[in-house]
Amino acid sequence: xxxxxxxxxxxxxxxxxxxxxxxxxxxxxxxxxxxxxxxxxxxxxxxxxxxxxxxxxxxxxxxxxxxxxxxxxxxxxxxxxxxxxxxxxxxxxxxxxxxxxxxxxxxxxxxxxxxxxxxxxxxxxxxxxxxxxxxxxxxxxxxxxxxxxxxxxxxxxxxxxxxxxxxxxxxxxxxxxxxxxxxxxxxxxxxxxxxxxxxxxxxxxxxxxxxxxxxxxxxxxxxxxxxxxxxxxxxxxxxxxxxxxxxxxxxxxxxxxxxxxxxxxxxxxxxxxxxxxxxxxxxxxxxxxxxxxxxxxxxx
Numbered sequence: 001x002x003x004x005x006x007x008x009x010x011x012x013x014x015x016x017x018x019x020x021x022x023x024x025x026x027x028x029x030x031x032x033x034x035x036x037x038x039x040x041x042x043x044x045x046x047x048x049x050x051x052x053x054x055x056x057x058x059x060x061x062x063x064x065x066x067x068x069x070x071x072x073x074x075x076x077x078x079x080x081x082x083x084x085x086x087x088x089x090x091x092x093x094x095x096x097x098x099x100x101x102x103x104x105x106x107x108x109x110x111x112x113x114x115x116x117x118x119x120x121x122x123x124x125x126x127x128x129x130x131x132x133x134x135x136x137x138x139x140x141x142x143x144x145x146x147x148x149x150x151x152x153x154x155x156x157x158x159x160x161x162x163x164x165x166x167x168x169x170x171x172x173x174x175x176x177x178x179x180x181x182x183x184x185x186x187x188x189x190x191x192x193x194x195x196x197x198x199x200x201x202x203x204x205x206x207x208x209x210x211x212x213x214x215x216x217x218x219x220x221x222x223x224x225x226x227x228x229x230x231x232x233x234x235x236x237x238x239x240x241x242x243x244x245x246x247x248x249x250x251x252x253x254x255x256x257x258x259x260x261x262x263x264x265x266x267x268x269x270x271x272x273x274x275x276x277x278x279x280x281x282x283x284x285x286x287x288x289x290x291x292x293x294x295x296x297x298x299x300x
């Protein structure tokens with residue numbers, strides 16, 4: 001699909017200051033109507049499905065997709081709509097919410113490291129280890145519950161250390177064949193307000209809203225600052241952050257799907273070619289199958 005804008009416009013460049021107030025939460029739509037949107041999305045799903053089949057058969061690369069954003073930014077919907085055409089055998093989705101007592105007894109990367117995708121597969125993190133420099137930084141008490149030795153928790157230094165650990169971990173994964181793409185769904189505060197109101201008005205969505213969500217909204221500016229610094233410090237050429245305008249859910253999905261497809265197309269992969277020995281085996285199998293047919297025909 002040809003886009004009216006360059007996807008690199010949404011990619012946070014390494015070494016540059018990130019000011020989210022200067023990043024748009026809405027851009028010109030890629031679709032002309034709801035019907036056109038569905039057509040475009042279906043075309044992208046088909047392409048992603050075909051690419052995923054090659055990824056699975058090639059069995060050398062893996063792909064890790066990370067989705068972050070404020071409540072109602074559309075993470076769940078983007079994952080569901082964009083990836084619905086991919087074979088579940090080659091794709092896994094993990095959501096990381098409040099850590100368990102077992103997880104709190106390990107380092108902050110432990111619980112996500114257990115869920116990294118195998119070769120040939122796509123792993124999707126709905127929230128991720130980035131919560132450890134976002135929620136843990138903004139919400140009082142979260143870091144204390146992680147039981148890090150007090151002498152190792154040194155004010156702002158701990159966040160710089162965690163950024164460094166994350167970048168090192170992502171570099172390590174890249175060198176071992178895991179391609180990482182990170183999406184920050186950039187939502188405006190007004191759009192979030194409207195989506196919260198819509199959840200209240202729709203009985204089927206009441207369960208999605210709680211007082212805790214409103215408490216997080218009260219920390220909006222703190223989260224925006226934390227996200228900006230996080231993206232600035234951890235976007236790299238190998239594992240880039242894409243700041244996706246998220247006020248228009250449909251448009252965000254089309255952008256995300258295109259980024260994923262472009263990333264997969266950049267990988268040097270293909271269906272395994274049969275060796276001479278394997279071809280000989282296949283011909284022997286063919287002969288046996290044809291002989292079965294001839295044997296069944298002689299019985300009639």
